[in-house]
Amino acid sequence: MLLTITCTRPEDAAWPATDLGFLLHKNPGRVQAFEQSYGTAHVLYPEATERRCTAALVLEVDPIRLVRGRARSTPDFSLGQYVNDRPYAASSLLSVALGAVFRTALRGRCEHRPELARTAVPLRLELPSVPCKGGAEIARRIFTPLGWTVTATPLPLDPAFPAWGDSHYLRLELTGTVRLADALSHLYVLLPVLDGAKHYWVAADEVDKLIRAGAGWLGDHPDRAWITRRYLARRQSLVRTALARLADIDEVDPERLDAVEEVDAVVEGEDEAAPGIPAPSEPAPSLAVARRTAVLDALHAAGARRVLDLGCGEGALLRELLADTSFTDIVGVDVSVRALNIAARRLRLDRLPERVAQRMTLLQGSLTYTDARLAGYDAAVLMEVIEHVDPPRLGALERAVFASAAPATILVTTPNAEINVRFEDLAPGDFRHHDHRFEWTRTQFEDWARAVAIRNGYAVRFVAIGVPDPEFGSATQMAVFTRTAADERSAETDHVGADNTEGDDR
Template identity: 60%
Template sequence: MLLTVTTTHQPATDLGYLLHKHPDRVQSFSQSFGTVTVFYPESTDERCTAALMLDVDPVRLARSRGKNTPDFSLAQYVNDRSYAASSLLGVAMADVFSTARSGRCRSRQDLADSAIPLEIAVPVLPCRGGAEVAHRLFGPLGWTVEAEPIPLDEAFPEWGDSRYVRLRLTGVVRLADALNQLYVLLPVLDESKHYWQGPDEIDKLMRSGEGWLATHPEADLITRRYLGRQGVLTRVALARLAELGDDVEGAIAPAEDEDVLQPAERRVPLNAQRHEAVQQLLLELRARSVIDLGCGAGQLLDRLVTTPSFTRIAGSDVSTRSLQHAARRLHVDRMSERQAERVQLFQGALTYEDERYSGYDAAVLMEVVEHIDPPRLGALERVVFGTAKPGAVIVTTPNAEYNMRYEGLVGMRHPDHRFEWTRDQFAEWSDRVAATYGYAVERRGIGDLDDVVGAPTQMAVFTTKEGAND
C-alpha cells in the first residue's frame, strides 16, 4: 500500500518538520501486520513529497487474528491487502504520524496551525459505491477530488471497472486535519476493518473527526460505515455528534445502502434544540448586546447575526481554528461595514480576566464549563460573574443522569469533558455562584424530558437585579 503527501509551501522541506520525519532518511517501523517505510521521493525548497509504504505480511496478519474471527480459508492469505489502501494503512499512518495528527510541532508550530497547499495520492483505494462516494466524502472538506476508476483489466475494457479508484486530493488544508480525515475515511470508503470494533472506536472517531465530522453532510454515512454498521455503536456516536454539530441526520446514503439505512423518524437534534432555546431566552431577556463565551465554530453567532434585535454581538474562544471556522460561517470577509461593526470575534481564555468580556447585556456559556478542569472553575466564575458581570448569564451543560438513556454509552459524552454534573450537582454549583456574585438563578431543561432522569441538557439562567435591557 502506498500513500504520498506533497506540498509546494516554501520552503517545502518544512514538511519534514510537520511529519517529524527527516527528508534525508529512510525510516522503517514495525507493525503487527507488516512493516511501514517512510521516505521522500523528492525534497526541494519548491516541492517536497513524503511517501508512506506499508508492506503487509499476510502470514503475520493471519496469526494476529482473534480466535473468534471467522476463518475464510485461503481468503486470509489471498486478498487485496497487500496493495489496496484500507484500515491497515489508516492504523499504520496513525501510528507513524501520531504527533503530526495531533497538530504539534515545536519548531514550526505556526506552520502546523496553518492551512498549506497539499496534494495527497493513493494509487489503489477500494471505494464501495464508486468514485461518486469519494467526491461526496472529501469534497465538502475543501478538497479538489480526482477519483479515477480502475478497470478490471485494461486488455478487456468490456469487463468494466473494478471497485478500486486512483485517488488524488488537492487543497489548502492544515496537515493534521488532512491526516485525521484520511484516518477516518480510508476504512469508510473500503467499508471494512481488519480488527474487532468495540466502544472505544467511538472515541477514536470523535477525536479524529473533531472540527469537521459533526457538520459534514455525510456524517451519518461516515459514522455507520466507520463503525461497521453496528447499531448500538452507531446510535451512540450519532447522539454524541448531535451534541457537537449541526443537523447530522440528513445525510444521503449511496444507492446500495438504501436497503440498510431506512428513513428514521425525523427529530430535531439536541444541538439544534439547545441553540433555539438559548436564542429564544435571549429574546425573552430583551438583551441587545450578547457575547458567546466559547463560541466554537459560531453556530449560535450565526443565529444571532440574522436577528436584528441583537445590535452588538461578540464571540470569543481559546481556539484560533474555531474562530477561523466561525469567521467563515459568518462570512465576515463579505460583511458590509455596518455589519462588521456589529460583530466581533477574538481569542481569549475564560480563566483570565479580559476587559473585552465586559459591557454586554448577556453572556452565553453553551456546553463550555464541562471542558474546564474543576480546579480552574473558580477562575472562570470570577472572570465571568465577578469581573465581566453581564446583566444575564446563560449556562448549558450535559445532564449526567441522562447518559443512561444513550444505549452503549460508556463514560462521558465527549472525550474532552472533564466532568459531567447530575441535576443536584448543577443546582448546588449554580446556587453557590448566584449567591457569591449577586445573581438570581433559574434552572430549565432542554431536550426530551424523561420522568426519571430529566432532560439531556440542563440550563441555568443567571440574572442580576438590573437584568438585561428592559
C-alpha cells in the same frame, strides 16, 4: 500499500518545501521503519527540494500476521485468509498506520514550525489503490466538501481483458490548500469509510477516535450520518452516541440525527456504498441551539445565579453556563460517571483558571433520590431528561426536585410527540431516541406540569422551542415553574389548575 504526500512551496513563501519534514516529524534525510500489528510501515522521501517535497508512507503487510489476526468465526481453511486485497489496497490498516506513524502531525503540533502547522499549504495526496464500491462519484462526494479537488480514476479488473470493465478500486489523487493536520485527519477517517470494513473489532472507544479526528469538519459534512455509520461498522448504539456528541459539538440538530439508522437505511437493490441521504440545499435550523438559548433566556429572566443542571450528560449546557459570568455557582448532576468524566474533559476543568473552575461542580447522583446537596439553589434545569425516566419513577423525581431541592425556578424541556409525524423516517409510534421511555403531546405535558405545580406550590407557564408547525406546534416544549410565596400558594394553585393560557407563547 502506499500513500504519498507532496507539498509545493508557494512562490511568495519564505519557507522551503522540505519543512514538510518538520510538520511530519520525520527527517527527509532518513528512511525510517515502524512496526505495526500486521506489518511494517516505512517513511521515506522520494523528492526533497526547496521547491517541492514528497513524503511516502509504505505499509508492508505480513500475510502470516494477517491470518493470525483473523476472526474466530473464520474457518481453519478459508481461501479469503490468503487471497485478499489487504496488502495492496488502502484500508483501515493504512489508516491505523497513518495514525501511529504521524500521530503528532495528526494532532496539529510542531514545535519547530508552529505557525506553519496552523497554516493551509498546497498539498497533493496520492493513493494508487483505494477500494470504493460506490465508484469515483462517491469519492468526489466525500472529499470535495472538505476543500479537495478530486481525481478518481477507476482501475480495470484486468488490463489484459478490457471487456471485463472496471473494478471497484480507484486511483485517488487529492489536491488542495489544506492544513496538514486536516489532510491527515480526512484520510484517517475516510479511508476505512470508503472501504466499508475494518480489520479490528469496533468498540466503544471508536466513538472518541471519530470525534477527535473529525473535529472541525465532520459535523458540517453533508454526508456526516453516512460517514459515521460506515466508520463505526453500522453499530447502531455507537452511531447514535457519535451523532449526539457531534450535535453538541457542531450544533447539528440531534432530533434529526436520532433516527439515523432509519434515515440512512439502504434501499434494496441500491449500491450499499452510496450515501443514503442527499445533501440538503441549506442547513436545517439547529434545535439544540434553540433549546439551550431558550433555557438561558429563562434563567436570566428569573435572575438566577446559582444553577443546577440535572441530567447534565456530557456538558452541552454546562459549557454555556460556564461561559456566562452571571452564573456564579453551577452544578452538573448525572447518574453516569462516564458522562461526567467526558463533561470534565470537554470543559477542560483541569486547565481553567482557578477562579473560573471554582464556579463549576460535577456530582454523580440519581434524580429519583433526594439529595441534600441540591438544596438552596436559585434554579434547576432538566433539559431533555424526564422522557428518559420510567413513568412510574416520575413521582420520585418530582419529590427529589420539586419538594426536596425546591429551587425558586425549575425549567423542564421535553420533545413534543405530535410533531413526530413530520419526521418522514420515524415509523408511527417510534420515539426520537432509543432511550426515551415516553414522548408526550402538548396536552399530556401540560397536564403533568400543572399537576406537579399544584402539589408543590409552583406556578407554571409554557414556552414553545423551535420553528412552529401550524398544526402540531414546535419540536420541543418547555415548562417554566416558579415557586410561589407561602401565603400566595393557594391562590396561585387555583390559577394554575384552572387554565394557564396567559403567557403561553406556543
